[in-house]
Amino acid sequence: MSDQQHHAELTPSFHAERRNLRAMGMWLFLGSEVMFFTAFFGAYIVARSAAVENIAHPLDKVLGALNTVVLITSSLTMALAVAYSKRGDRKKTGLALLGTLALAGMFLVVKGFEYHAHFAEGVFPSSDIFHGFYFLLTGFHGLHVVGGMISLGILWFRNRRGDFDEHYCDPIEMTGLYWHFVDLVWIFLFPALYLL
Amino acid sequence: MNASSGNIESHGGHSLKPYAYVFTALLALTAVTVSLSYVDVGAVLSRSIGGTWGHGANITVGLIVAIVKASLVVWIFMHQDHEEGVNRFILGFSVALMALAFLAFSSDFVWLGTYTHRVAGMLVAGN
Numbered sequence: 001m002s003d004q005q006h007h008a009e010l011t012p013s014f015h016a017e018r019r020n021l022r023a024m025g026m027w028l029f030l031g032s033e034v035m036f037f038t039a040f041f042g043a044y045i046v047a048r049s050a051a052v053e054n055i056a057h058p059l060d061k062v063l064g065a066l067n068t069v070v071l072i073t074s075s076l077t078m079a080l081a082v083a084y085s086k087r088g089d090r091k092k093t094g095l096a097l098l099g100t101l102a103l104a105g106m107f108l109v110v111k112g113f114e115y116h117a118h119f120a121e122g123v124f125p126s127s128d129i130f131h132g133f134y135f136l137l138t139g140f141h142g143l144h145v146v147g148g149m150i151s152l153g154i155l156w157f158r159n160r161r162g163d164f165d166e167h168y169c170d171p172i173e174m175t176g177l178y179w180h181f182v183d184l185v186w187i188f189l190f191p192a193l194y195l196l
Numbered sequence: 197m198n199a200s201s202g203n204i205e206s207h208g209g210h211s212l213k214p215y216a217y218v219f220t221a222l223l224a225l226t227a228v229t230v231s232l233s234y235v236d237v238g239a240v241l242s243r244s245i246g247g248t249w250g251h252g253a254n255i256t257v258g259l260i261v262a263i264v265k266a267s268l269v270v271w272i273f274m275h276q277d278h279e280e281g282v283n284r285f286i287l288g289f290s291v292a293l294m295a296l297a298f299l300a301f302s303s304d305f306v307w308l309g310t311y312t313h314r315v316a317g318m319l320v321a322g323n
Contacts, residue, residue, distance in 0.1 A: 020283070027283050031290035038294045042301040049305040065230050069223065076219045079273045083212060180273045187265045191258040195233035196251075 010167070019170050026174045030181050033144075037185055040140065044133040044192070057194070058123075058130070060114065064194035067110050068186065074103035075183040082176040088166035090159060097156040097172075100179065104149045111142055134193055141189060144182045151175045218272045222265055229261050 081096035118124070118131070125135040155172055158164065164172060237257055238249035270276050276287060 020281075023279065023283050024286065027279075027286040031286050034290045034294055035297075038297050042297055045298070046301050046304045049302075061230060061233065065226065068226050072219065072222045072226065075222075075269060075273055076215055079215050080212065083215070177274055180269050183273075184266050184269055187269070188262050191229050191233075191262055195229060196255050196258050 015167055019173070022170045022174055023177070026177045030177065033181060037137075037140070040133070040137055041188070041192070044137065047129050047133065059134070059194045060117075061194050063110055063114055064190050067107050068190045070103050070107045070110065071183045071186050074100045074107070075180055077103065078176050078179045082169070082173050085159070085164050085169035085172045086166060090162070090164070093164070093169075093172065094156060094159050097152055097159060101149060101152045101156065104145055104152065108142065108145055108149075111138065137189055137193065141182070141185050144185070148175070148179050148182055151178070214272050218268050221268055225261050225265050229258055232257055232261075 077096045077099040081093050081100060084092040084096055123131055125132050152175065155175055158171070232254065236254070238251055238253035241247070241249040241253055270287070276284065279287075
């Protein structure tokens with residue numbers, strides 16, 4: 001199959017238009033995701049705002065900060081994967097995708113240790129309002145990380161198979177947008193749950 | 197910023213330098229947020245400029261830092277600086293709706309403070 005030849009024959013304006021339409025779809029999807037997290041985040045803020053006098057910080061700040069650094073780094077490797085794929089550098093694209101995948105896995109391992117520690121201490125979502133929101137918000141965020149990892153795995157395979165070149169790498173760019181969004185959610189979750 | 201980002205690695209349209217800058221800034225801002233969580237910003241403000249500042253001062257500073265970090269990710273990593281037309285509108289509209297929703301949520305603790313204070317008693321078990 002001569003995917004690359006086929007893509008090269010199409011006009012630049014066609015590539016740009018197709019890319020812009022796909023980006024519009026992804027931004028719309030991310031808009032719906034924003035509202036999804038706004039609902040739970042808003043409920044958490046309402047419950048928390050009244051408790052200003054008696055805030056306890058039951059979470060491990062160090063593990064939270066570590067995971068923040070891990071996700072920020074994964075956002076960097078994702079941005080690099082998109083940039084390399086736009087240059088048609090398949091090898092570097094693959095490495096950057098693998099790096100992003102590994103960092104995503106690392107995030108989930110740290111999160112898993114945290115969850116394990118909670119359960120070992122007998123802390124569950126039903127324990128109190130704070131932990132109800134904590135498990136809800138981090139759980140949904142974690143599911144988004146898992147979804148991203150599946151996409152990244154598929155992309156890595158497709159990149160290795162030669163599906164992408166400098167004319168066509170929309171799936172990598174769109175997954176990149178999604179992955180940065182997952183990082184964005186954590187940028188707000190970390191201070192809201194661990195620090196403030 | 198694009199004009200000054202140099203001409204190396206310009207093949208493919210984007211220099212990689214901004215990514216490095218943003219990454220460094222994000223790490224630095226994370227360090228700022230974590231450090232500030234060990235400081236009672238409200239007490240510091242009360243001492244230095246007077247007035248009564250509560251925990252809200254910490255929350256405000258933490259929120260501002262988070263918004264700055266989010267803006268960097270959206271603008272540079274997600275290339276919203278190159279996006280135009282309907283794609284930029286969608287982002288703007290989502291953010292506006294989110295702000296509107298948070299404004300509406302805030303009416304709960306602005307006007308129903310007494311009710312929510314009873315809820316607060318059960319916020320963290322054994323507290």
